[in-house]
Amino acid sequence: MTIRGPRRRNVGRGGTMGSQEYDFGSIEGKWQKRWEEMGLFAAREDDPRPKCYVLSMYPYPSGVLHMGHVINYTIGDVVVRYKLLRGFKVLSPMGWDSFGLPAENAAIRTGVHPHEFTEGNIARMTQQMRRAGWGYDWSRELATSHPDYYRWTQWFFLRFLEKGLAFKKTAPVNWCPSCQTVLANEQVKDGGCERCGTQVEQRDMDQWFFRMSTYAQRLLDNHARLEGRWPEAVLKLQKEWIGRSEGARVEFRVAETGDPVPIFTTRPDTLWGVTFMSLAPEHPLVEKLVRGTEHEERVMAAVREMRAAGTSEKDLADREKVGVFTGFHVVNPVNGEKVPLWVANFALMTYGTGAVMAVPAHDQRDFEFARKYGIPIKVVIQPEEGSLDPETMTGAYVDPGVMAASGPFDGRRNTEAMPDVISWLEEHGHGRREINYKLRDWLISRQRYWGAPIPVVYCDGCGVVPVPEEDLPVLLPTDVQFREGGGNPLATSESFVHTSCPSCGGPARRETDTMDTFVDSSWYFLRYCDPHNEAAPFGEASLRHWMPVDQYIGGIEHATMHLIYARFFTMVLHDLGLLDFDEPFDRLFCQGMVCKTAYYCPEHKYLKEEEVVDGHREGDIIVDGRCAHCGRPVQSEMTKISKSKFNIVDPDAMMDRFGADTVRLYMLSDAPPDRMQIWSENGINGAWRIINRLWSLALDSLERVAAPGEPVPDDLDVLNREIRRMTHQAIGRVTGAIEGGFQFNTAIARCNELLNALRSGFEKVHPAVLRETLEVILRVLSPIVPHMAEELWERLGHGESVFTAGWPEADPEAAREELVEIPVQVNGKLRSRLHVSPDESREELERLALADERVQKFIAGKEIARVVVVPGRLVNIAVR
């Protein structure tokens, strides 16, 4: 199929309206250069205007801009320019999340050093960003892989280490055998590596952590301050991720040995119904108990099997629950009952204590396990009506009820007795109230080269020794080998590994782990405030000046990783006395995914458009197409653009064809930006038309537009009064649309209306009204289509940038309606319309409505029960 609407560079065919095409090629470049020269986006602390820090999430420098970047950075740029027009000095920085796996994988594949690879990509993407017209203060550009940045990442690590917030421990970790590195839980998707998809294994390794779990409650509490400012969904995701649950810690003991077995439960009210206990396969007690006993072989074999499955099982939740009896028992402290101790694959060592009390009567998972292994079931919560029989139960009873067989609590409602049960446990020394969180400590070790080296050395005499601050940065060495499956390349550098102990001067070994790249991104927004500081990560005064980020913009996929890490990091820096705030991002906005139709053949999977044959187009979609390879009918779906689905859109190609302004306008004109964005050929053509309609109307206006400053006369005709009214109403509505949640689509719609009104009455529009309206359109549209707005603003005779012109202010007098249309309803149904002054009295409206000919037809012969009059809005006559 042929691509419709190919762009010809064909300007000035002259003649009638609409014939002049917007020549983005020369105009966009001109203004990008001009903004650079005038320092429009250079943020200065000595600038007296109030500050506004607008930040878009920095990208990984993959070398290619994709549509996700385009929507993200376009929104950011619109906010930046809008704030400029509103009189703020805006900090709008950009930088690079430039450490990470792709560069290292490329090094293994092609032999190009990650540094070179990364710098080349940064150069390419910078060009693409400039071309898109996004305004940044490039003097503040940073890259996390540069030593002058990662030296401070290392410096923060040392501060954490001093305070005991960075520590090392052996932990079962997610190991990606392909990447040869450890992954955070967040980086494991469906049991596979987030990056390469390889099945993840569990291994015990010595790893560095940040003590994030102790900040769980604070991360949760501070949500109160973010409510209404962050998307609901992000707060919810974080809440879920932090996973607070209240309950009790209860001390059980092994009957045979007396070993304590503490458990955590959210249902202390069911303690009397415990019929067995489960330990996680990794629980240290398992091996301790069975070693040297008749049970050892059988139990340890089962444990090995359970551990082998690890997290590599595709769907953990659907995995069959299996267990093995240890041969030992535990004593239930509340009633002295002796119940069997099992090892079960559903018990997690990483949550609670790694031991779970089992109440099959009131927990579905325990129920299934008990039925499977013939373990007794004991009912201790009875429903209000009827009584449960363990023999006939088909599932656990988890609803509220009355406690039974529960000693001192018999007959009490379980929901009400809960706090008393906990008090009782405390009084009798059996346990205490406890709160547990799913949020764990942050594993930051990566067995990789392309990251910030963790600045410690290992000395046989002194142990773990931090690198002294003055020796930072610990530079990445260049004498390393990048090999497929070769483990950590950093460990292959002799010059790096062998060093001397900063403490005793003896021979020592450097840590070869590097830090998770999420550490880099946990403070980059701070560095932007003072990017060239060589004495500190940032100057206190600069931070006080710019922070917090007023508006942060990025993808919702960072809700639980980056956004929690960055909040945690900020809190720690606050507690270290480095910051006087503890939440970094005042407002957050998450843009929607960019989607496009993809085609799918049951046999050949996703197809390119040209592989779909015999179909016809309905709008943008090929319908009833067949697979070019096998002839099977092809399905179409609207889905996130991705290479694997052959539905990608190349921003560069789009800007070649339509220019940056058209792409920007299209991204924002169809749907609110937090929703899914549908990319379509027709849609971008529509945006191109809007651009050209405005362009040619403005050019046609130049001949007859009033001189700048020429006042609008008082004695305008109806048409011109109407246009002025629309103009001044539009200012208010556009402002509201932007302030009320970035509803750029409706803001653009208002401008279209104005444009249409000017076009249809063009010959009769007064020159002064023409100028006024055009200038309003240009100013309110300038954040969205900045290049064209600037060009036309200049051609209208302004010497200064439109971005220094200020946001237009609505004149309430001009915006006032002279005549309003008042709907008249009878029993809620529209029957007629009155045309009256907007402040026509209640009585007169009622009189006019009742007298209306069309209304009469519907009320004749009926009893009027009530007449509702809302002055200026409507009349509703209720009849019987």
Add this chain to the structure above:
RNA sequence: GCCGGAGUGGCGGAAUGGUAGACGCACGGGACUUAAAAUCCCUUGGCCCCAAGGCCGUGAGGGUUCGACUCCCUCCUCCGGCACCA
């Protein structure tokens, strides 16, 4: 399973409890053109009707109200997230 969000023309989407469908796309008709593209103008929720006009319509069903896309209850569908968390 649990928790969110959303269901409005052929499509993307507009509507402080007050004229449902702004704006745009697509479709159709017309103008310009030798012709096409581009551009411009008109029409366009469905149904009945020569017309005037009327009836029906915001996932389904109830409720509150003079009046409900909007608020409340029940249900259905779709999307997203979480999912052995004791």
